[in-house]
Structure formats: C-alpha cells, structure tokens
Amino acid sequence: MYYFCAMNIVEISKVLANDTRVRILRWLKDPVANFPPHQDIDHFDDGVCVGYIQDKAGLSQSTISTYLTAMQNAQLVIPTRHGKWTYYKRNEPVIEAYIETLKAEL
Amino acid sequence: MYYFCAMNIVEISKVLANDTRVRILRWLKDPVANFPPHQDIDHFDDGVCVGYIQDKAGLSQSTISTYLTAMQNAQLVIPTRHGKWTYYKRNEPVIEAYIETLKAEL
DNA sequence: ATAACATATTGATTATTCTAGATATATAAA
DNA sequence: TTTATATATCTAGAATAATCAATATGTTAT
Numbered sequence: 011m012y013y014f015c016a017m018n019i020v021e022i023s024k025v026l027a028n029d030t031r032v033r034i035l036r037w038l039k040d041p042v043a044n045f046p047p048h049q050d051i052d053h054f055d056d057g058v059c060v061g062y063i064q065d066k067a068g069l070s071q072s073t074i075s076t077y078l079t080a081m082q083n084a085q086l087v088i089p090t091r092h093g094k095w096t097y098y099k100r101n102e103p104v105i106e107a108y109i110e111t112l113k114a115e116l
Numbered sequence: 117m118y119y120f121c122a123m124n125i126v127e128i129s130k131v132l133a134n135d136t137r138v139r140i141l142r143w144l145k146d147p148v149a150n151f152p153p154h155q156d157i158d159h160f161d162d163g164v165c166v167g168y169i170q171d172k173a174g175l176s177q178s179t180i181s182t183y184l185t186a187m188q189n190a191q192l193v194i195p196t197r198h199g200k201w202t203y204y205k206r207n208e209p210v211i212e213a214y215i216e217t218l219k220a221e222l
Numbered sequence: 223a224t225a226a227c228a229t230a231t232t233g234a235t236t237a238t239t240c241t242a243g244a245t246a247t248a249t250a251a252a
Numbered sequence: 253t254t255t256a257t258a259t260a261t262c263t264a265g266a267a268t269a270a271t272c273a274a275t276a277t278g279t280t281a282t
Contacts, residue, residue: 023132
C-alpha cells in the first residue's frame with residue numbers, strides 16, 4: 011500500500027525561492043560529478059559534507075549551515091553524522107511527494 | 117512537435133512562497149465553485165475579476181492587485197480586460213511546464 | 223464633460239529573509 | 253586534557269517582501 015503524504019507547498023517553496031539552495035539540491039543529485047571525493051569515507055551514500063558544499067557555493071560557513079538546516083526542517087535533505095562531519099543527502103521520497111502534491115493541488 | 121520550455125524554479129517558487137497567492141491559484145482552478153457568477157459576462161472562460169478574488173482573500177485591493185501582477189509576471193496567470201474589469205485565469209501550460217521542470221531539474 | 227467605479231501604481235511602514243562575524247558545541251588528534 | 257577541526261547557533265545589519273492608504277489610470281454611465 012502506498013501512502014501519499016501531501017507536502018506543504020508554501021513551506022517548501024520558501025526553501026526553493028533561493029538560488030543557492032536550489033543549486034545545492036541539484037549538486038546533491040550527482041555528488042561524484044559535483045564534489046571531490048571524501049577522504050574519510052570512500053562513498054557518497056550518506057551525502058556530502060558541509061565544507062564541500064560551502065566551497066562550491068562560495069558563501070560563508072554559517073550561511074550554508076543555516077541553509078542546510080532550513081532544508082532539513084523542510085525534510086528536503088537528510089543529515090548523517092560521521093565523526094566531525096555532517097553529510098547531507100537528498101530526501102528523494104519527499105522531493106517526489108512534493109512534485110506529486112503540486113500536480114494534485116496546485 | 118512538443119517544445120519543453122524550462123521554467124525558472126526560483127522565480128516561480130517566490131510566487132508560491134505565499135499562502136494567499138497559492139490559494140488564489142487553487143481557487144482559479146474551479147471558479148464556478150469558488151466565486152459568485154459574474155453579472156457582465158455569463159461565463160468564467162476568461163477567469164475571475166480582481167474584486168471577487170480580493171473579497172475571498174480578505175486583503176486590501178492594492179495587495180491583491182500587486183499579487184496578481186506578480187503572478188502575471190511569472191506567467192502563472194493570464195489577465196483579460198473586459199470593460200472596467202480585469203479577469204485573471206490560470207496559465208495551465210506554464211503551470212504544467214513548471215512541474216515538468218521540477219521533475220527534470222530539481 | 224463629469225461622475226462613478228474597477229484596477230493599477232506609488233509611497234511608506236512593518237515583517238521576514240539574507241548574510242556574515244562571533245561564539246558555542248561536538249568530535250578527533252596530540 | 254588541551255588543541256585543532258567541522259558544524260551549529262547567536263547576533264546584528266542590509267536587503268527584500270508584505271501590506272495598506274492614498275493616488276493615478278482607464279472605462280462606463282450620466
């Protein structure tokens with residue numbers, strides 16, 4: 011059985027109303043292509059560390075961290091802690107559900 | 117031949133990042149159900165006049181007019197002038213193209 | 223022409239978002 | 253246990269968005 015969970019259009023749109031945040035989401039679609047490999051883990055299964063995202067975005071550490079927290083609050087990304095690092099990856103089911111919500115309700 | 121026109125995700129998300137504007141778009145999906153009939157035209161083919169939208173939204177005339185102009189600039193709605201009134205209707209192809217853009221690029 | 227009406231635009235105020243520096247917290251290394 | 257590193261949170265100023273009252277514009281009726 012498939013449960014469709016309607017997403018909050020306004021809340022998610024606020025996250026997507028910023029160029030940097032949208033670009034981060036897109037970069038995370040293909041970490042191998044968009045980021046250097048991690049030295050402490052040999053895969054991107056848990057996503058990309060904040061520092062790499064910050065370097066690529068060219069904004070301050072606090073700004074990127076704030077952005078990622080906002081994206082996490084909207085459930086668009088999932089954080090995983092590995093030692094000192096926090097890795098962020100896309101939350102694909104939520105992203106898909108959001109698009110389904112737009113299709114149904116917008 | 118079907119041409120896919122990629123929409124600007126950030127720009128449209130800014131429009132959708134507001135509860136009133138999203139509700140207006142939804143009301144316009146079913147004008148017969150959501151608005152009183154117009155007296156000067158006997159159909160909703162060209163959409164709904166600003167005054168009805170304003171009454172339903174409960175915000176000032178200038179605010180609603182500003183919102184509708186913003187939605188028009190994002191091409192989400194199409195205005196049609198009939199005498200003193202401006203009627204707004206949804207721009208379905210653009211709304212669909214936006215959802216397609218999200219599916220492809222987000 | 224003038225008055226009345228619907229909508230758009232302008233100007234101003236308040237609220238929210240953006241953004242960075244400073245500081246705090248958590249973890250690992252020495 | 254101190255030190256270094258990565259990320260998160262706090263604080264604050266600048267930029268943008270929300271909102272309305274007042275005014276302007278365009279259209280119709282008198």
